[in-house]
Amino acid sequence: xxxxxxxxxxxxxxxxxxxxxxxxxxxxxxxxxxxxxxxxxxxxxxxxxxxxxxxxxxxxxxxxxxxxxxxxxxxxxxxxxxxxxxxxxxxxxxxxxxxxxxxxxxxxxxxxxxxxxxxxxxxxxxxxxxxxxxxxxxxxxxxxxxxxxxxxxxxxxxxxxxxxxxxxxxxxxxxxxxxxxxxxxxxxxxxxxxxxxxxxxxxxxxxxxxxxxxxxxxxxxxxxxxxxxxxxxxxxxxxxxxxxxxxxxxxxxxxxxxxxxxxxxxxxxxxxxxxxxxxxxxxxxxxxxxxxxxxxxxxxxxxxxxxxxxxxxxxxxxxxxxxxxxxxxxxxxxxxx
Ligand code: PHE
Numbered sequence: 374x375x376x377x378x379x380x381x382x383x384x385x386x387x388x389x390x391x392x393x394x395x396x397x398x399x400x401x402x403x404x405x406x407x408x409x410x411x412x413x414x415x416x417x418x419x420x421x422x423x424x425x426x427x428x429x430x431x432x433x434x435x436x437x438x439x440x441x442x443x444x445x446x447x448x449x450x451x452x453x454x455x456x457x458x459x460x461x462x463x464x465x466x467x468x469x470x471x472x473x474x475x476x477x478x479x480x481x482x483x484x485x486x487x488x489x490x491x492x493x494x495x496x497x498x499x500x501x502x503x504x505x506x507x508x509x510x511x512x513x514x515x516x517x518x519x520x521x522x523x524x525x526x527x528x529x530x531x532x533x534x535x536x537x538x539x540x541x542x543x544x545x546x547x548x549x550x551x552x553x554x555x556x557x558x559x560x561x562x563x564x565x566x567x568x569x570x571x572x573x574x575x576x577x578x579x580x581x582x583x584x585x586x587x588x589x590x591x592x593x594x595x596x597x598x599x600x601x602x603x604x605x606x607x608x609x610x611x612x613x614x615x616x617x618x619x620x621x622x623x624x625x626x627x628x629x630x631x632x633x634x635x636x637x638x639x640x641x642x643x644x645x646x647x648x649x650x651x652x653x654x655x656x657x658x659x660x661x662x663x664x665x666x667x668x669x670x671x672x673x674x675x676x677x678x679x680x681x682x683x684x685x686x687x688x689x690x691x692x693x694x695x696x697x698x699x700x701x702x703x704x705x706x707x708x709x710x
């Protein structure tokens with residue numbers, strides 16, 4: 374047995390390692406599970422008692438020898454590889470750090486805010502995790518309204534003390550404002566909202582809304598129309614607008630507002646499905662029940678509210694075809710704005 378070990382020791386010493394391939398061959402021949410040294414360890418199991426000590430020692434020495442040879446060559450190859458990669462041309466220009474730009478959604482949001490600021494609207498924010506009262510009940514949603522369903526809403530906590538959900542619209546901020554601010558209220562409420570919807574080019578499970586609320590004595594539908602008309606003229610330029618009757622639990626009457634794009638360009642034709650009209654926002658007179666829920670006297674005060682999707686308007690403004698691009702944070706996309 375000792376003799377076999379010595380022979381293999383000679384083989385190990387004579388094995389010429391000149392490149393990575395021969396290093397690998399060395400490993401396979403001697404060190405791998407089926408290599409010669411492992412085989413010797415198998416044989417070693419059968420060695421009789423009095424020989425065990427000496428054979429074991431010699432065999433261990435062989436293993437250490439082979440290991441060391443393997444490792445020293447491995448390190449050599451690695452460091453020479455690094456050396457190659459270090460041979461760089463230091464005169465080449467560095468990759469410039471890519472700076473971000475203002476996100477198109479923020480750009481559009483700020484533009485909308487600045488238009489409404491000129492006519493006296495302040496800005497208000499609210500929490501993104503809402504209780505059921507602020508997101509639904511106070512806004513006059515019936516107990517069995519489908520929007521309360523798991524289909525549309527991401528509930529974070531359902532328990533007997535109350536349900537909490539990611540807000541499905543910024544209308545919850547209306548309630549928070551009316552609960553704590555004295556009337557008159559004239560405010561704009563931007564924020565991120567969440568709905569349990571399949572993600573596609575046209576809809577995402579989160580997006581951004583901006584909502585407006587005006588409560589005072591003698592606020593009428595004419596004020597709502599004029600305010601929105603002013604906004605459209607500032608943001609889109611002089612355009613025709615129209616109101617279509619609609620339904621929201623928290624406004625009565627309710628309407629959807631369209632702007633006229635026409636059908637001259639292919640894109641306008643596609644966006645308006647050939648009608649020339651494009652829906653921009655939902656709006657209406659605040660339902661008296663909502664005022665009562667916030668301890669505001671509906672006999673004395675009236676108000677209007679409106680809400681629009683910032684993402685949608687951003688897509689319109691810049692001709693973005695896929696909403697997902699807004700959230701991928703690809704610097705090549707973002708740099709265009
Ligand atoms: N909250 C409504 C929505 O999410 C929009 C809206 C706001 C409608 C205010 C009317 C008044 O679709």
